[in-house]
Amino acid sequence: MLALTILGNNSAIPAHGRNPTAQVLQTQDENYLIDCGEGTQVQLSKYKIKKSKINKIFISHLHGDHYFGLIGLVTSMALSGRENDLHIYGPAMLEAIIQIHLDAATTRLPYKIYFHIVKEEGEIANDKKLTVTAFKVNHRIECYGYKFTEIKNPRKIVPDLVKAYEIPEVYYKELQKGKDYTTKKGTIINNAAVTIAADSAKSYAYCADTTYDESIVDKIKGVDLLYHETTYLKDLDQRAAERHHSTTLQAGNIAKLAVAKKLIIGHFSSKYDVLDDFLTETRTVFENTELAEEGVCFSI
Amino acid sequence: MLALTILGNNSAIPAHGRNPTAQVLQTQDENYLIDCGEGTQVQLSKYKIKKSKINKIFISHLHGDHYFGLIGLVTSMALSGRENDLHIYGPAMLEAIIQIHLDAATTRLPYKIYFHIVKEEGEIANDKKLTVTAFKVNHRIECYGYKFTEIKNPRKIVPDLVKAYEIPEVYYKELQKGKDYTTKKGTIINNAAVTIAADSAKSYAYCADTTYDESIVDKIKGVDLLYHETTYLKDLDQRAAERHHSTTLQAGNIAKLAVAKKLIIGHFSSKYDVLDDFLTETRTVFENTELAEEGVCFSI
Numbered sequence: 394m395l396a397l398t399i400l401g402n403n404s405a406i407p408a409h410g411r412n413p414t415a416q417v418l419q420t421q422d423e424n425y426l427i428d429c430g431e432g433t434q435v436q437l438s439k440y441k442i443k444k445s446k447i448n449k450i451f452i453s454h455l456h457g458d459h460y461f462g463l464i465g466l467v468t469s470m471a472l473s474g475r476e477n478d479l480h481i482y483g484p485a486m487l488e489a490i491i492q493i494h495l496d497a498a499t500t501r502l503p504y505k506i507y508f509h510i511v512k513e514e515g516e517i518a519n520d521k522k523l524t525v526t527a528f529k530v531n532h533r534i535e536c537y538g539y540k541f542t543e544i545k546n547p548r549k550i551v552p553d554l555v556k557a558y559e560i561p562e563v564y565y566k567e568l569q570k571g572k573d574y575t576t577k578k579g580t581i582i583n584n585a586a587v588t589i590a591a592d593s594a595k596s597y598a599y600c601a602d603t604t605y606d607e608s609i610v611d612k613i614k615g616v617d618l619l620y621h622e623t624t625y626l627k628d629l630d631q632r633a634a635e636r637h638h639s640t641t642l643q644a645g646n647i648a649k650l651a652v653a654k655k656l657i658i659g660h661f662s663s664k665y666d667v668l669d670d671f672l673t674e675t676r677t678v679f680e681n682t683e684l685a686e687e688g689v690c691f692s693i
Numbered sequence: 694m695l696a697l698t699i700l701g702n703n704s705a706i707p708a709h710g711r712n713p714t715a716q717v718l719q720t721q722d723e724n725y726l727i728d729c730g731e732g733t734q735v736q737l738s739k740y741k742i743k744k745s746k747i748n749k750i751f752i753s754h755l756h757g758d759h760y761f762g763l764i765g766l767v768t769s770m771a772l773s774g775r776e777n778d779l780h781i782y783g784p785a786m787l788e789a790i791i792q793i794h795l796d797a798a799t800t801r802l803p804y805k806i807y808f809h810i811v812k813e814e815g816e817i818a819n820d821k822k823l824t825v826t827a828f829k830v831n832h833r834i835e836c837y838g839y840k841f842t843e844i845k846n847p848r849k850i851v852p853d854l855v856k857a858y859e860i861p862e863v864y865y866k867e868l869q870k871g872k873d874y875t876t877k878k879g880t881i882i883n884n885a886a887v888t889i890a891a892d893s894a895k896s897y898a899y900c901a902d903t904t905y906d907e908s909i910v911d912k913i914k915g916v917d918l919l920y921h922e923t924t925y926l927k928d929l930d931q932r933a934a935e936r937h938h939s940t941t942l943q944a945g946n947i948a949k950l951a952v953a954k955k956l957i958i959g960h961f962s963s964k965y966d967v968l969d970d971f972l973t974e975t976r977t978v979f980e981n982t983e984l985a986e987e988g989v990c991f992s993i
Contacts, residue, residue, distance in 0.1 A: 406769045407735050431765040432732050435707050455797035461765045465731040468757045469706045486797045493793055497755035497786045499834060534799060 395595050395693040399685045400436035402659035404624050405458050409666050413458035417442050420522045426450040427599050433462035434469050452483030453601035454536035464494045475504045482509045511537050528612035530603035533637040538600040546591035554587040595693045605643035610650045618693045619653035622660035627674050645678025659685030695895050695993040699985045700736035702959035704924050705758050709966050713758035717742050720822045726750040727899050733762035734769050752783030753901035754836035764794045775804045782809045811837050828912035830903035833937045838900040846891035854887040895993045905943035910950045918993045919953035922960035927974050945978025959985030
């Protein structure tokens with residue numbers, strides 16, 4: 394199971410008590426941070442999400458509302474005595490930006506940062522729990538979305554049943570892969586008779602900042618949860634296009650085309666204090682939509 | 694009259710709902726920002742202090758808890774359509790740090806920033822309201838404190854009285870300077886008979902981050918309000934010295950030696966949740982002490 398907590402959902406300037414973009418995707422053991430606007434470390438504390446469990450950070454692009462909180466988080470991790478490696482995925486300039494801040498304070502971090510430059514589409518990370526792929530979105534500066542897919546657990550062996558069928562332990566790995574077992578006498582023990590299916594692999598796609606662009610649909614097809622920005626309501630589609638952002642109807646349409654199971658919307662312009670219309674409008678196109686409200690945790 | 698509002702008072706890491714260092718000194722027309730930790734722009738909004746009235750920002754040193762909020766403020770000012778010049782006073786590297794962030798986003802600001810490198814003691818700014826002098830404090834990296842002194846208003850002419858004594862308008866400027874007026878017949882009209890004294894010029898000294906160092910006393914002598922850091926309580930004087938910070942008793946002692954009228958203390962270590970002991974301890978040395986609590990406005 395995955396869980397996504399929203400730490401910030403406002404665009405450009407913090408306003409109306411809303412913070413700039415940051416989200417955290419949680420597995421049982423690890424927190425994956427997605428974008429890191431100013432104040433993210435405070436939001437992490439507020440929602441009791443452990444910094445120490447963040448080992449990978451994904452930055453979509455270098456507009457400040459998506460990464461100005463990164464240097465604060467990096468140095469606070471150091472002050473908290475972190476020793477584990479930290480992996481940061483994002484645009485090439487990130488390393489120089491972090492470095493100039495560290496140089497200015499003559500800071501030597503007690504842990505190591507590995508910068509992974511994201512400059513093309515494809516798989517960028519793969520640990521035992523998740524694979525992460527980057528896909529280009531269409532924004533004023535180079536910008537990537539990220540898709541997180543659980544690595545499917547093997548089938549679970551039922552101890553009493555494998556013993557009852559006298560299946561030797563050396564075959565367990567094959568059973569977990571879904572294979573049947575053939576006894577010495579030639580009897581076939583059906584896999585389903587001694588194992589049960591694992592939970593299905595869940596997926597989450599984060600489309601960052603983007604204008605309406607159907608070319609992303611193939612990259613996010615069938616995800617369980619989709620985040621698409623809605624900087625503006627539907628009447629401002631021209632402004633959205635000019636500024637490389639999207640409207641409610643456009644986000645709904647992408648979710649529909651991608652056959653996403655659920656859509657969350659965010660990156661609201663500071664011109665909107667109340668967000669109700671975002672939900673109403675988007676739902677006219679894609680019913681299963683929710684606001685990416687700060688502090689809300691979506692289980693996937 | 695001056696007014697100082699505390700926006701952040703915690704050291705190193707935001708904690709216990711406390712933010713990193715930032716303060717704003719207000720005259721009737723202008724807001725002078727002193728240090729700018731992460732989240733300062735949010736704190737400014739929270740306490741209804743106008744960003745548009747900030748024309749001068751003073752950064753003491755390049756530890757992150759004193760300036761990581763600067764780039765966010767600079768870009769938010771741009772997004773709010775600012776056109777007025779902004780003057781930033783601080784260490785030499787600040788310009789390169791701000792520039793790399795702007796370059797990364799290909800941002801062109803709609804207003805001009807003038808960087809003023811503070812690398813020696815003395816007067817660094819002087820407008821019609823205030824003079825600002827920088828003085829070295831004793832920290833791990835180069836660090837300056839700032840003293841703000843009101844420019845004394847001229848004496849105020851009492852219109853009815855100057856008319857009654859038939860003093861020509863051309864002499865008004867001399868009267869404002871405190872000079873007497875001699876009539877054609879040789880009668881001396883005492884200045885005090887036709888003018889009243891202006892409010893006395895007030896002063897505020899911000900000592901930034903510093904170890905106990907009596908050499909700063911001469912630079913801040915007799916100020917109306919003094920801010921001195923108290924990162925630690927008195928029992929941790931050794932740790933304070935090692936980390937180039939100060940304790941409660943040390944701050945109180947500096948205020949006493951400087952014959953300050955009032956002392957405020959801040960930059961509390963995150964290890965302290967409750968701050969009562971800071972006040973109690975400092976007051977044993979210097980009675981007129983207050984905590985630099987966030988949101989509190991000290992009139993000077």
